[in-house]
Amino acid sequence: MPMKTPSIAGKLLRSFLKGLAWLLLGLLILMLTVLLPAFFRHFVTFPQLERELRELQLQRRQARxxxxxQDYKGVLHAHSYWSHDSRGVLAEIIPAAQRADIDFIFFTDHPRSDVDCFPRSYNGMYDGVLIIPGAEKLRLLVWPLDTLCINWRANRDTLIRGLVQRGGLVFYAHSEKAHDWGNSDFQGMEIYNIHTDIKDEVMWKLLPDLIVNKGRFHRWIYRRIFDEQRTILALWDSLNTHRRVVGISANDAHNNQNIRARRLSDGLVEWVGPNADTWRIGKPAWWQQWLFSEPDTSGWIFKWEIDPYFESFRFVNTHILADTLSPASLAHHLKGGHAFIAFESLAPADGFQFYATADDQVAAIMGDSLRFRDGLTLHVTSPLPGRIRFLRNGQQISQHDKTYSAGLDVQQPGVYRAEVAIWFNGRWLPWIYANPVHIFQ
Ligand SMILES: [Zn+2]
Incomplete structure (x- = not known):
């Protein structure tokens, strides 16, 4: 008997079923490797973290x-509509700032042209939030705090010196990049930048969480990018052995890793993708109507946001110890290093103090310089119990665990700074970095 050859239809059916089996297998693998861990975090890990955070908050103590x-906290390094890569407007910025409980935002918009006149964009007090306009260009963060025009094509060193001499602030942006670290006109640097931190992450890793959680647990999803920027901290320490370089945190808030849509006046819809780029302007397809809702306060009828202002604003803050919430007082005390940074999505750090005493009197606070003498003691008080570490010239010299306060008798000159970590989710997490007290011979 001759073998029966399969028909063409049979062959097609077989290859279709084979393809389907592969597709199902692929989907199963995707489920197992990507979505299952995200579901686990949604149902187990994130609720656990929320509980632990609530318990931690109960331990808060306000020290004398x-x-x-005054302790004012806020955001340095943020972008608004003035920058080419943001669409941020006050209607979303101010409510986000109020929810994050911050007092000020030092904006750093990318200039629109070589001649850049200040003040521009937002400037002043808006519903209790102080906005100070500045610029980010040529790896500089500048806040002129004055009415003036910057010519960005001018000689860089002359430009920096001119700004500083007129009372402005000039800080190093993106400390992971090459800089003229020896230029003593710079007053400070970023010791933590969210954007710098994100660079070593595969952003796709957050997507399953964002899909599964639909707007919930954003705090913890955002925290998944966190790594301590140790190389930058070591650089900061080494610079401070020669001169004062104030450490700040940089939120680099753009609210631009999103997909959003808004109606234009002629019935067309603009779709805006990541980096605030326009994807498409056109008549919406019938099915798109399903996605749209009433415009929000900024006019968006659809939005899916990874980095809304609120999440960026509360992630990390710089606290400035100042007299009043005014540009002059904040700038004066920031220059003086009267500042510390804290990862506030873990817990607000309001009330933290780092200072030196001699003969029971306050002799210096973070940022200050003073001459070495016998009887100098450094003190840290923390609003939550944590691991308090004292460092001298970048080297740890003492560590005190699960305590609200710690002291250190100063034996020799040096640059002394303090850190606090909190025990959370089974490990010590960096929480506060304070600017150093400089004790010279
Ligand atoms: Zn930036």
Missing amino acids: RVIPL
Whole structure:
């Protein structure tokens, strides 16, 4: 008997079923490797973290205020509609700032042209939030704090010196990049930048979480990018052995890793993708109507946001110890290093203090310089119990675990700074970095 050859239809059916089996297998693997861990985090890990955070908050204590200055906290390095890569407007910025409980935002918009006149964009007090306009260009963060025009084509060193001499602030942006670290006109540097931190992550890793959680647990999804920027901290320490370089945190907030849509006046819809780029302007397809809702306060009828202002604003803050919430006072005390940074999506650090005493009197606070003498003691008080570490010239010299306060008798000159870590989710997490007290011979 001759073998029966399969028909063409049979062959097609077989290859179709084979393809389907492969597709199902592929989907199963995707489920197992990507979505299952995200579901696990949604149902187990994130609720656990929320519980632990609530318990941690119960341990909050307000210590007696020794430093005779107010503790204002806010954001340095943020972008608004003035930058080519953001669409941020006050209607979304101010509510986000209020929700994050911050007092000020030092904006750093990318200039629109070589001649850049200040003040521009937003400037002043808006519903209790102080906005100070600045620029980010040529790896500089500048806040002129004055009415003036910057010519960005001018000689860079002359430009920096001119700004500083007129009372402006000039800081190093993106400390992971090459800089003229020896230029003593710079007053400070970023010791943590969210954007710098994101660079070593595969952004896709957050997508399953964002899909599974649909707007919930954003705090923890955002925290998944966190790595301590140790190389930058070591660089900061080494620079401070020669001169004062104030450490700040940089939020680099853009609210631009999104997909959003808004109606234009002629019935067309603009779709805006990542980096605030226009994807498409056109008549919406019938099915798109399903996605749209009433415009929000900024006019968006659809939005799917990875980095809304609120999440960036509360992630990390710089606290400035100042007299008043005014540009002059904040700038004066920031230059003086009267500042610390804290990862506030873990817990607000309001009330933290780092200072030196001699003969029971406050002799210096973070950022200050003073001459070495016998009887100098450094003090840290923390609003939550944590691991308090004292460092001298970048080297740890003492560590105190699960405590609200710690002291250190100063034996020799040096640059002394303090850190606090909190025990969370089974490990010590960096929480606060304070600017150093400089003790010279
Ligand atoms: Zn930036």
